[in-house]
Amino acid sequence: MSDISKDDLIDFIYAEARMLDEGHYDDWLKLWIPDGHYWMPLDYKQDDPLFVTSLMYEDMFMLKLRVERLNGARTFSQKPKSRCHHVIQRPFVDKLDNKEGHYVTNTSMHYVETRLDEQFLLALTATHELKRIKGSLRIANKRVDLLNSDAAFGNIQLLP
Amino acid sequence: MLETRLTLKAEDIDSMVQGYQVHRDVYTSNEVYQLEMRHLFANTWVFVGHESQTPKQGDYFTTQIGNQPVIQVRHTDNGVKVLHNRCPHKGTKIALDREGNTGKFFRCPYHAWSFKTDGCLLAIPLKNGYEGTGLDKNENSKGMKAVGAVKNYRGFIFARLAKEGIDFEEFFLDSLSSIDNMVDRSPAGKLEVAGPPLRYMHKCNWKMLVENQTDTCHPMVAHESSAGTAKKIWKKLGSPKPQPPAMQIIAPFMSPYAFFEDMGIRTWPNGHGHTGVNHSIHSDYSAIPGYFEAMSKAYGESRAKSILDENRHNTIYFPSIMVKGPIQQLRNFIPLSPDKTLVESYIYRLIDAPDELLARTAMYNRMINAPTSIVGHDDLEMYERAQEGLMSDGIEWVNLQRLYPGKEEDFSKEAVENGTTERQMRNQFDAWRRFMTTTMPQSTVSAIEAAE
Numbered sequence: 001m002s003d004i005s006k007d008d009l010i011d012f013i014y015a016e017a018r019m020l021d022e023g024h025y026d027d028w029l030k031l032w033i034p035d036g037h038y039w040m041p042l043d044y045k046q047d048d049p050l051f052v053t054s055l056m057y058e059d060m061f062m063l064k065l066r067v068e069r070l071n072g073a074r075t076f077s078q079k080p081k082s083r084c085h086h087v088i089q090r091p092f093v094d095k096l097d098n099k100e101g102h103y104v105t106n107t108s109m110h111y112v113e114t115r116l117d118e119q120f121l122l123a124l125t126a127t128h129e130l131k132r133i134k135g136s137l138r139i140a141n142k143r144v145d146l147l148n149s150d151a152a153f154g155n156i157q158l159l160p
Numbered sequence: 161m162l163e164t165r166l167t168l169k170a171e172d173i174d175s176m177v178q179g180y181q182v183h184r185d186v187y188t189s190n191e192v193y194q195l196e197m198r199h200l201f202a203n204t205w206v207f208v209g210h211e212s213q214t215p216k217q218g219d220y221f222t223t224q225i226g227n228q229p230v231i232q233v234r235h236t237d238n239g240v241k242v243l244h245n246r247c248p249h250k251g252t253k254i255a256l257d258r259e260g261n262t263g264k265f266f267r268c269p270y271h272a273w274s275f276k277t278d279g280c281l282l283a284i285p286l287k288n289g290y291e292g293t294g295l296d297k298n299e300n301s302k303g304m305k306a307v308g309a310v311k312n313y314r315g316f317i318f319a320r321l322a323k324e325g326i327d328f329e330e331f332f333l334d335s336l337s338s339i340d341n342m343v344d345r346s347p348a349g350k351l352e353v354a355g356p357p358l359r360y361m362h363k364c365n366w367k368m369l370v371e372n373q374t375d376t377c378h379p380m381v382a383h384e385s386s387a388g389t390a391k392k393i394w395k396k397l398g399s400p401k402p403q404p405p406a407m408q409i410i411a412p413f414m415s416p417y418a419f420f421e422d423m424g425i426r427t428w429p430n431g432h433g434h435t436g437v438n439h440s441i442h443s444d445y446s447a448i449p450g451y452f453e454a455m456s457k458a459y460g461e462s463r464a465k466s467i468l469d470e471n472r473h474n475t476i477y478f479p480s481i482m483v484k485g486p487i488q489q490l491r492n493f494i495p496l497s498p499d500k501t502l503v504e505s506y507i508y509r510l511i512d513a514p515d516e517l518l519a520r521t522a523m524y525n526r527m528i529n530a531p532t533s534i535v536g537h538d539d540l541e542m543y544e545r546a547q548e549g550l551m552s553d554g555i556e557w558v559n560l561q562r563l564y565p566g567k568e569e570d571f572s573k574e575a576v577e578n579g580t581t582e583r584q585m586r587n588q589f590d591a592w593r594r595f596m597t598t599t600m601p602q603s604t605v606s607a608i609e610a611a612e
C-alpha cells in the first residue's frame with residue numbers, strides 16, 4: 001500500500017475546506033470513519049468533551065442530521081441559506097505514521113459565515129486526526145478550537 | 161436622574177397588559193426596558209449564580225442582574241454576598257475577570273481603594289487628602305454597595321436589588337418545589353456547577369425567550385426541521401436500537417399536540433409556572449445503572465421513586481430563569497437592551513450520582529442550547545423575526561388567548577391546566593405589570609383623583 005506523503009495530508013485538509021465552502025456535504029460525510037467525532041470545545045484549552053458543555057461534540061448521526069436539515073423544506077433558519085468561506089494557512093503535520101496509518105494535522109483558519117445582512121468572522125485552529133483506510137485518508141476526529149470560544153455568539157449554522 | 165426623563169407612568173404600563181393580549185411596546189420600547197431594569201428587576205428576586213461557583217473564601221464571579229453589573233463573592237464568614245461591581249470612587253468595575261479569588265479584600269485597579277468582601281471600605285491611599293472635605297458624609301465613603309437582599313436557596317443564589325420588598329418565600333411560594341426536586345435528585349442532596357455556561361446572544365426581547373419555555377405549541381412546528389429530520393434519518397437507517405443519543409434528546413420535540421396537551425401546565429402566583437405536570441419529553445430517558453440504587457440508599461426506596469417520578473419539563477422562575485429539574489440545567493435570560501438578550505445555560509453535577517447522568521446533561525445542553533445547536537437555530541430564527549415583525553404598525557397587540565377562560569383570570573392561586581394553555585404567559589404578564597408598577601409614579605391625573 002502506498003505511503004501517505006506530507007503533501008497528501010495538506011491537500012486533504014484543503015479539499016475538505018473546499019467541500020464545506022461549496023456545500024458538498026454528501027462528499028464531506030464520506031470523508032469520515034463511522035465512529036468519528038466533530039468536537040468544538042466551549043472553554044479555552046478544554047480537555048473533556050463529555051462531562052462539561054461543548055459547543056459541539058457530534059457523532060455521525062448528528063452530523064448527518066445537521067447537514068440534511070440545511071436542505072429541509074421547513075428549515076426556516078436557512079431561508080435564505082447561509083454561506084461560508086474558509087481561508088486556511090498551510091497545515092502543520094504533527095504526526096505522519098505510515099506504519100500505523102495514523103496522521104495528525106494542525107491548521108489555522110479564518111472562517112466567515114454570512115446570511116441576510118449579517119456576516120461574522122471566527123479565527124480558529126482545527127486539529128484533524130486522520131486514518132488511512134484501504135489506501136485513502138479518512139477523518140477519525142476533528143477538533144475545532146475557536147479563538148473566542150468563550151464569547152457569546154448568535155447562530156453559527158454551518159461548519160467551521 | 162434618568163427617571164426624570166422617563167415619561168411613562170404606572171397607568172401606562174397597566175394599559176399595556178389586557179388579559180389575553182399585550183401591547184407590542186412591552187417588547188420593543190426602550191423606555192419600557194429602562195423601567196423594567198429600574199423596577200421589575202429591582203423588586204423581584206433575580207437569579208445570580210450557584211454557590212459552587214464561589215466555593216472558597218474570597219472566590220468571586222461576575223455577572224449581571226438585568227443591566228446591573230454585580231459580583232457574587234464568598235465572604236470571610238463563608239456567607240455568599242452580592243455586591244454592585246462598581247468602585248464607589250469613580251465607578252471602575254472592581255472585579256474585571258469572569259471569576260477569580262480576591263483573598264480577604266477587593267482592591268480597585270484604578271486608585272487602590274480597598275474593601276472587605278462584604279463591600280465595607282477598608283482603606284484609601286493618602287487618606288489625609290480627604291480630611292475636612294466631607295467625604296465621610298457621602299455614600300461613596302461607605303464602600304461597595306451591596307444589593308438589597310440575598311438568599312441562598314439550596315445552593316442557588318438569588319438577589320433582590322431593592323432594599324425593601326417582597327420576601328423570598330412569599331415571592332416564590334411552592335414553585336421552589338422544582339429546585340427542590342432538582343437538588344433532591346442528588347443522593348447527597350447537593351449540586352455542583354459543571355464548567356462554564358453556554359453563552360448565546362439573541363437579538364430579541366428577553367420576554368420572548370421566557371414565554372417560549374412554556375410554549376408547547378411550537379416544538380412540532382418550529383423544530384420540524386431538526387426533530388422531524390432526526391426521525392426521518394433514523395427510519396432510513398432501519399430504526400436501529402438503542403437509539404442514537406440525538407434521537408432520545410431531539411426527537412421528542414416532534415411529539416403530537418395530544419402529548420403536550422396531556423402534559424399539563426401548572427401556574428403559581430407571581431409569574432412562576434411549569435410545563436410537564438403529568439409527564440414530559442424527559443420522561444423516557446433511559447435509566448442509568450446504579451443510580452436508583454444510590455438514591456434508594458440515600459432516601460429509602462419509596463421516597464427515591466417519588467423524586468424520580470417527577471418529570472417536570474421547564475419551570476419558569478419569574479422574571480428571568482428556567483430550570484429543568486430532571487436534567488439539572490438552568491438557563492438565565494439576561495436582558496441587555498429591549499432587543500438584545502444574553503442566554504447563559506448552566507449544567508450541574510448531581511453529587512454522588514453516576515457520571516453518565518452528567519454526560520447526558522452536557523449532551524442535552526450542547527444539542528439544544530448552544531449557538532451551534534440546530535434546535536437553537538430553529539428558536540432564534542422565530543424570536544428575531546418576531547422582533548422585526550413587531551415593528552409593523554398593522555397590528556399593535558400580541559395575542560396570548562389560547563385557552564383563555566373568556567373573563568379575567570385569578571392568578572393568586574396555583575392552577576393546573578391543559579398543557580397547551582397560554583395561561584402561564586398571561587401569568588407572567590400579570591406579575592410583570594404588578595412588580596413594574598408598585599414603585600412607579602402614578603400619573604398626576606390619577607394622583608389628584610386619588611387625593612379627592
Ligand SMILES: [Fe+2]
Pocket residue numbers: 372378379382383539
Ligand atoms: Fe423551541
